[in-house]
Structure formats: C-alpha cells, structure tokens
Amino acid sequence: MKEVKLTFHNNGLRSYIDVDLCSECPRQDDKGCCGYYSPVFYPSDFAYLIRCQPELLEEILSLSQITVLDASVTVNHTIEAPGYHCYFHNIDGGCRLPQLMRESICRHFVCPGITWERDEKFKHWKNFFAQLSDYEIELNNKISAQLKSEGLTLRDLENRTLFFKRLVEIFDKETSVVPDFIRAADQEQSLSLTCEIKYGEDWIL
Numbered sequence: 095m096k097e098v099k100l101t102f103h104n105n106g107l108r109s110y111i112d113v114d115l116c117s118e119c120p121r122q123d124d125k126g127c128c129g130y131y132s133p134v135f136y137p138s139d140f141a142y143l144i145r146c147q148p149e150l151l152e153e154i155l156s157l158s159q160i161t162v163l164d165a166s167v168t169v170n171h172t173i174e175a176p177g178y179h180c181y182f183h184n185i186d187g188g189c190r191l192p193q194l195m196r197e198s199i200c201r202h203f204v205c206p207g208i209t210w211e212r213d214e215k216f217k218h219w220k221n222f223f224a225q226l227s228d229y230e231i232e233l234n235n236k237i238s239a240q241l242k243s244e245g246l247t248l249r250d251l252e253n254r255t256l257f258f259k260r261l262v263e264i265f266d267k268e269t270s271v272v273p274d275f276i277r278a279a280d281q282e283q284s285l286s287l288t289c290e291i292k293y294g295e296d297w298i299l
C-alpha cells in the first residue's frame with residue numbers, strides 16, 4: 095500500500111493532473127502509460143500551440159509518422175518492446191513536453207490502479223474533468239465544423255496558413271465566455287489517497 099498524491103490544476107482548457115507516483119512508475123519499464131499511446135492534437139491544442147509555442151506545431155507537422163485528418167493530427171507511436179515509443183518520450187525524464195503543451199489525454203490521464211474516481215473526496219475534480227472533456231469535445235467539433243463549412247482542411251498544405259488563422263479566430267469567438275464550472279473550481283488542489291501498488295505488467299494502464 096502506498097500514499098499517492100494527485101495535484102489538480104485548473105487552467106481552463108489547459109487543465110492537468112499531476113501524479114507524484116509517475117516519477118517511480120510501478121511499470122518499471124521507463125515509459126509507463128506513455129509507451130502505449132499516440133497523442134492526438136485537436137483545434138483547441140492548435141490554438142494554444144500557435145500562441146505559445148508555434149515552433150512545436152511546426153515540428154509536429156513536419157514529422158513523418160503523423161496521421162493528418164481534416165482538423166486533427168495524431169503523432170503515431172513506433173514499435174519498441176515492451177509496447178511502443180511515443181515520439182515525445184525520453185527514457186530520462188519522461189515526456190519532454192511541458193504539461194501545458196500536451197494534449198488532453200496526456201494532461202488528464204491517471205492510471206486505473208489509482209482509484210481516485212471511486213473516492214468521495216475527489217468527486218468535485220472527477221466532475222470538473224468530465225465537464226471539461228465534454229466542453230472540449232463540443233468546442234473542437236464546433237471549430238472543425240466551421241472550418242469544414244469554409245472549405246478548410248489541414249490536409250490542404252497550400253491553405254494551412256489560412257486554416258490556422260481562421261481556427262484561432264473561431265476559437266477566440268467560441269471561448270470568449272468562460273464556462274461556469276471552470277470559474278467556480280479552485281485553481282489548484284492536492285489530495286492524497288492510499289492505493290495497492292502492483293509492479294510490472296500487473297500494474298494496469
């Protein structure tokens with residue numbers, strides 16, 4: 095049994111959960127959950143990257159292992175036993191992206207072995223992240239639909255500048271009013287719980 099601390103950060107669409115167990119991941123394979131995931135970046139991520147780290151967006155779009163859809167980019171993992179290798183993961187130090195530059199799954203993920211969602215004292219954060227996911231999906235769908243209605247798609251290399259210009263304009267319009275659940279939540283809170291830790295592949299991801 096071990097005490098695990100979760101720190102919840104309310105940063106609106108860039109909110110994230112820090113888990114202190116990650117630095118000593120029970121998987122003991124130097125990559126944990128990141129060895130099984132391919133990050134997907136959506137319009138709300140693009141809007142943030144364009145403003146805060148445009149060179150990262152350029153880097154993502156220049157990669158050979160990406161899947162580009164009309165309004166999203168998946169950075170596909172490569173095979174590396176055990177599991178896979180996320181392009182952004184370093185054996186030393188884990189993800190090389192700062193929290194705020196990661197996409198939502200990477201910012202919100204907590205291993206299922208950490209049973210915080212069943213614990214009453216975490217209920218307000220469980221609700222917060224559930225509402226945030228719904229809000230973000232709806233927002234991204236709206237932005238994607240609007241871009242599509244204007245004939246803009248990420249697959250069209252020639253019009254990418256216009257695609258991103260319109261994306262940011264639509265994002266700003268759609269996010270001008272901050273939802274109540276974001277305004278009402280604390281900026282940050284740390285809470286602990288005690289979990290049974292299993293090691294290697296017995297630690298479910």
Ligand code: SF4
Nearest residue numbers: 128180182183189200
């Ligand atoms: S982007 Fe970072 S957090 Fe997400 S899977 Fe890759 S290494 Fe892990």
